[in-house]
Amino acid sequence: MYDNRLQDIAPSALPPAITRYLNAHRAHDTAAAVTAFTHDAVVIDDGNTYEGIAAIEGWLGRAASEFTYTVRLTGVQRADATRYVATHHLEGNFPGGTVDLRYRFTLRDDLVERLVIEP
Structure with missing residues (x-):
């Protein structure tokens, strides 16, 4: 973990690939969202790993079709030039109804190489 080295930053300071993914994810635009990832990227979400x-x-x-929910960005942090965390508050018709999730991004060649989503 790199939590002790995180620095708060403005959302506008996020790298373009992360911003592209977050905007596309919020709009449920899968085609645009995947363009933010490397060909061999890994996503870990809800205990499952998705490779490629x-x-x-x-x-x-x-994820876009299973539940209806809203997403609000509540914080952005930078660990170093390749690692960022975006915290979101989600509300919707999923179990529990609300959750705060941390999206931990690792970049390679200006694209998302790894994304871990966790509370």
């Missing part, structure tokens, strides 16, 4: 663009695309498609 096809698996990530399937995960995004299911």
Whole structure:
């Protein structure tokens, strides 16, 4: 973990790939969201691991259609030039109804190489 080295930053200071993913995810635009990832990217969400663009695309498609929810960005932090955390507050018709999630991004070649989503 790199929590002790996180620095708060403005959302506008996020790298373009992260901003592209977050905007596309919020709009439920799977096609745009996958363009933010490397071909061999890994996403870990809700105890499941998705490796590669096809698996990530399937995960995004299911996530967009399984529940109805709103997403509000509540904080952005930078660990170093390749690692960022975006914290979101979600409200919707999923179990529990509300949750704060940390989206931990690792970049490679200006694209998302790894994304871990956890409370």
